[in-house]
């Protein structure tokens with residue numbers, strides 16, 4: 316399942332979550348949200364996997380990416396598969 320590393324106070328993260336909802340994707344079915352505020356295990360995982368401490372961050376199998384607009388495009392293409 317697609318993992319979205321999200322800091323809820325981050326406007327770019329909120330943009331991704333809003334886009335996912337507008338696409339009709341369902342948390343827990345099409346994607347899971349991992350709390351990744353600074354200091355959380357989620358943020359540590361972002362740094363470990365991606366090499367950069369920045370959110371939003373998406374992981375889907377071997378695919379990992381930063382950048383809200385790229386993540387939204389990825390969800391449009393792969394969100395339901």
Ligand SMILES: N[C@@H](CCC(=O)N[C@@H](CS)C(=O)NCC(=O)O)C(=O)O
Pocket residue numbers: 322324325326327353368369370371381382383384
């Ligand atoms: N251009 C990026 C901007 C993302 C961004 O600036 N995220 C902030 C949180 S709102 C961040 O992770 N800053 C680094 C930090 O918190 O250490 C995007 O569109 O995803």
